[in-house]
Amino acid sequence: MSFFLFKPHVEGLTGDITTPDIIIDRLLLSDGGALNPIPSRLLSSAAEIGIEGNAATAFPAYMLAAAGGGVIISPAIIVRSEDATFNTTSIHIARMAWRWKNVSGHADKNLFLSVLGAETTICNLGDPRKIIEEVHGAKSDELPRGVAVLCFSKSCSVDVQGAVRLPVTMKDSALDRSLVFPFDLDSAAADPWPERPLPRYSVGPQEDDVKHYI
């Protein structure tokens, strides 16, 4: 069994933040069509990644995740290397979230995602209400335990070259607040430490030398 341990900071309506650690062991991908299960091990909360090759396509995304206090929604980014030996795609989820129930009433027109000038409404990437209903199999505001859904659109993306900052912003214009995921993209081809030394080994005190140690 594999899972991803998600550690979001869930901001409430009164400035409160709760920090549930959530195990995600069933991840579904929504690109506007059918929901497809994908390995949860693809998820990461790393705020930077090195990509193979120099060119990549980044898709702003959001993730819905089941939580005891109600479904949470977080900004995310999907990065696909264009000229990779491996078909490299990585998914990065911000450790920041809102409760879906706190934004669902105005999500249609007031909830936006943006990255590098590419902006869209959340609902353009898939209406969370319909997605939740489809996953749950009934009209509901909840997702089953351990389930998360990653939503993006192939038509909403930005092409990038080399190292670049790709902050993903989820903005709620009705409540005048935003979550910013400060994501950085590096090229794996560029060695960040070109003259890197060999690893060294240290010994430290020996029991014979330092009798005061346990």
Place this chain on the structure above:
Amino acid sequence: MSYTAYAATMQGVWFSHDDGENWSRLLTPTGGMYNEARCWAIETHPDRPGNVLAGTDQGLYRYTREKNRFDYVPSPMDDLHILQIARDPNDPNFIVCGTRPGEVFISEDDGESWTRSKLAVATECWFINTTRVTSIKFDPRERDTIWATVEIDGAFRSRDRGKTWELLVDGLVDRDTHDMIFLDRGDGREILMSTEAGVHRSRDNGASWVCEPIDLAPWPYFRSLRSLPGKPEQVLASVGDKPSGETGMVLLSEDFGATWREVELPHPVNSTIWSFATHPGDPNLVFFATIFGQIYRSKDGGASWTKIKRELGEIRMIAWEPSAPAA
């Protein structure tokens, strides 16, 4: 002067607003940080009281008095232990964090973005398996120079604001280094560095070190060193029987370690004294914390101490600052 004291513990960050007598944490539902997060480091802001960075095993956090909560600061250090945080006193937006494994991360924009520094510490250690950064100091005279002590590898210096580092271990009896302080007089400089095998002094800006036996101390395990603000020759040193230890003492020097005297404590300490807290707002107000949770307060620059009744489990760092105006 009203002030706030902070304790970084293995159960989050504790606050005291009444001279260190009572301590409390933020409420878990509203505080922004898991209250049992392991917290090793607290760094106050030189210009913004009530703006505090905390280094934990859950990532980096920023407390602000206005929100009265911690906000998570995204960084590459989420999966590391953030053991040390230092702000450049001349540019508080320049932040240096030291971690376990022994790495240094630098932000030049108050935590918005981070760069991993090229600190070539030992990557494996027989005695503690994994090296760790035990202190970070901005050089009081050379603006671009940063110092770091690493357990167990020695002392490091960067003269280009953390871009490159050099290892300075000539003469060290032991590379298990913990803390360092500086005394600049005219063109001369002396550095004191604590190690698990005693205090070392350098008179050539770290090029070489000489271990100075201190007969007064029954043990060699020196942990924390602190010069009083504005009085660099007046030094407090903590020494314990071992880490974590069962006892320890405070030594006070009026001449930057040339001579020492033991300071009388009103109650025996229960373990090694891990951290001193001072602030320029009142050079005579000093706290220290033992690793197993005791807190002591001095209002005369460390000459005499009062033990705080409240104890807090495992404390890794203590700090204080003048209180911010109420939100």
